[in-house]
Amino acid sequence: MPPSFYILAALTIAATAAALSLRNLVHCALALSVAFIGLAAVYLQLDAQFVGLAQILVYVGAVSILVVFAILLTRNDEATKPLVSRFSVAGAATALVVLGVLTWAIDKSEFTHRKLPPAPAATVRQIGDALMTHYVLALEVIALLLTAALIGAVIIAMHNEEPKS
Amino acid sequence: MTDAIDQIFVNLKHWLVGWCPADLQPLASIILSVAMVIGVFAGLFAVVTVIERKGLGRIQNRYGPNRVGPFGFLQFAADGIKTLTKEDIVPRAADRVVHYLAPLALVMPVFAAYAVLPFGRNMTLTELDGGLLFFFAMGASTELAVFMAGWSSRNKYALFGAMRAIAQMISYEIPLILSAITVVMLTGSLSLVKIVAVQGTYAGWLPDWNVFTPWGFAGFVLFMIAAAAESNRSPFDLPEGESEIIAGYYIEYSGFKFALFFLGEYLGMFAISGLAITLFLGGWHAPAVWLTWVPSYVWFMAKLMALILLFIWVRGTLPRLRQDQLMNFAWKFMLPLALINLLTAGLWHFIPPGGVRWFICSALVVGPYLMLGQGLTSPDKATKRVYRFAD
Numbered sequence: 288m289p290p291s292f293y294i295l296a297a298l299t300i301a302a303t304a305a306a307l308s309l310r311n312l313v314h315c316a317l318a319l320s321v322a323f324i325g326l327a328a329v330y331l332q333l334d335a336q337f338v339g340l341a342q343i344l345v346y347v348g349a350v351s352i353l354v355v356f357a358i359l360l361t362r363n364d365e366a367t368k369p370l371v372s373r374f375s376v377a378g379a380a381t382a383l384v385v386l387g388v389l390t391w392a393i394d395k396s397e398f399t400h401r402k403l404p405p406a407p408a409a410t411v412r413q414i415g416d417a418l419m420t421h422y423v424l425a426l427e428v429i430a431l432l433l434t435a436a437l438i439g440a441v442i443i444a445m446h447n448e449e450p451k452s
Numbered sequence: 453m454t455d456a457i458d459q460i461f462v463n464l465k466h467w468l469v470g471w472c473p474a475d476l477q478p479l480a481s482i483i484l485s486v487a488m489v490i491g492v493f494a495g496l497f498a499v500v501t502v503i504e505r506k507g508l509g510r511i512q513n514r515y516g517p518n519r520v521g522p523f524g525f526l527q528f529a530a531d532g533i534k535t536l537t538k539e540d541i542v543p544r545a546a547d548r549v550v551h552y553l554a555p556l557a558l559v560m561p562v563f564a565a566y567a568v569l570p571f572g573r574n575m576t577l578t579e580l581d582g583g584l585l586f587f588f589a590m591g592a593s594t595e596l597a598v599f600m601a602g603w604s605s606r607n608k609y610a611l612f613g614a615m616r617a618i619a620q621m622i623s624y625e626i627p628l629i630l631s632a633i634t635v636v637m638l639t640g641s642l643s644l645v646k647i648v649a650v651q652g653t654y655a656g657w658l659p660d661w662n663v664f665t666p667w668g669f670a671g672f673v674l675f676m677i678a679a680a681a682e683s684n685r686s687p688f689d690l691p692e693g694e695s696e697i698i699a700g701y702y703i704e705y706s707g708f709k710f711a712l713f714f715l716g717e718y719l720g721m722f723a724i725s726g727l728a729i730t731l732f733l734g735g736w737h738a739p740a741v742w743l744t745w746v747p748s749y750v751w752f753m754a755k756l757m758a759l760i761l762l763f764i765w766v767r768g769t770l771p772r773l774r775q776d777q778l779m780n781f782a783w784k785f786m787l788p789l790a791l792i793n794l795l796t797a798g799l800w801h802f803i804p805p806g807g808v809r810w811f812i813c814s815a816l817v818v819g820p821y822l823m824l825g826q827g828l829t830s831p832d833k834a835t836k837r838v839y840r841f842a843d
Contacts, residue, residue: 311547313550313603314547314550317550317596317600320596324593336580336581336582336585337582337585340582340585340586340589341585341589343589343590343592343593344585344588344589344592347589347592347593347596348589348591348592348593348595348596348625349592349622351596352595352596352599352618352622355596355599355603356618359603410581411581411582411585411642412581412640412641
């Protein structure tokens with residue numbers, strides 16, 4: 288592993304920890320977007336250019352904006368809750384169980400015992416070709432789903448009752 | 453001889469890097485290139501602020517700055533000293549950390565976007581395979597910085613400005629990217645270096661630039677309008693709106709942080725103009741065969757200056773849009789035109805060259821433009837506005 292990986296990993300983990308533990312929700316959202324950037328940098332470092340750049344474009348450019356807007360429109364950030372809630376024990380137990388199951392599953396899977404294949408040089412062109420030929424049906428289905436979601440969102444937002452005078 | 457002048461900066465860099473020890477050569481090469489880009493474009497920013505103020509003054513029938521230096525052309529130095537020495541005021545209620553980080557978060561991606569622009573022959577900082585994607589990824593990251601500035605100031609005008617800016621940037625990002633995609637469709641590559649290389653041939657007295665095709669012309673116009681909106685330039689300067697919300701998201705910034713916002717805005721405009729040149733105006737290629745002896749970077753800078761002057765001219769000419777006009781324009785005019793333009797570009801690819809292709813594609817550009825434009829401007833649509841929440 289090159290040293291840049293450790294730097295990026297430390298940045299991503301620190302940002303994620305900050306996103307989980309900061310008191311102000313907007314700060315959490317901003318820390319989360321730093322974690323997104325860190326992940327994108329890891330992808331780029333692994334030569335997955337398309338995934339890394341799409342990660343920045345979609346997550347930093349759109350998802351984090353969505354998150355901060357959702358926070359601004361729904362929450363009052365003055366009300367801070369105690370750090371240790373009464374669900375903390377149950378939460379920690381659930382997290383431990385999930386971690387255990389995941390560790391067991393990853394350890395059992397053949398993925399970890401397989402020899403690493405040589406890294407394929409997946410260029411943007413290859414990804415585009417695969418999307419347009421082999422996976423074109425999946426792409427169209429996703430496009431249809433997104434269009435339906437878009438129209439649905441517009442209809443919900445258009446809900447325009449006559450204001451009562 | 454012309455080759456030597458054309459490659460003078462590349463050779464100069466190689467010569468300078470050659471003096472370094474072998475281990476440090478990659479690092480020295482990177483630092484030299486980055487310092488060059490920062491120096492040149494920050495200098496261009498300084499010059500353009502003066503040109504803009506002089507130009508606007510001429511349009512508005514007044515002098516503009518005329519006190520510092522000959523004809524006021526050293527005004528940028530005075531402005532720079534002023535912003536550097538001004539007190540940096542942070543509101544007491546502001547979120548200090550986010551308030552401090554916001555201008556940096558704006559300027560850094562803007563500078564990073566320059567990494568993939570081809571400034572001249574062999575003058576690209578990094579020849580990324582997905583260079584266009586990188587550029588748009590960097591452009592999208594600036595939205596969060598705008599939000600940080602508006603939110604951390606704890607000022608309702610700042611928050612209004614940030615909301616307006618984000619709504620506008622997201623709305624106009626779609627026609628911006630869709631109009632750029634036509635070039636990718638016809639070139640078959642996301643690499644900006646390759647997109648420039650494809651436009652490097654000459655057909656008769658016209659160069660093979662994308663702007664000289666029906667889809668390219670429509671794409672270029674859509675791209676420039678969306679670029680003006682992305683860089684918050686007039687007539688799309690609602691996020692600043694001095695007469696409505698004072699200065700928008702940077703109302704609570706002073707001193708050098710304000711200068712950084714100003715710098716980020718102008719550098720964003722230069723970068724997106726550079727992208728428009730790369731995609732539609734042939735990049736650093738000369739406009740005619742007999743002009744190829746002029747160095748490539750001169751052509752890039754000349755085209756860049758032309759686009760900047762166009763921006764200044766538009767700013768001095770058009771009044772600011774209203775918020776509903778802004779959104780209608782983006783979603784009901786620009787987006788359909790950009791989508792139809794995708795179809796036009798596809799047809800251009802499949803119909804064999806000739807007059808038929810020109811006729812069909814031009815009709816596909818002009819027809820929707822006339823029809824959609826009529827829908828946008830028809831006067832009988834003006835109805836009494838109904839306020840949902842303000843009554």
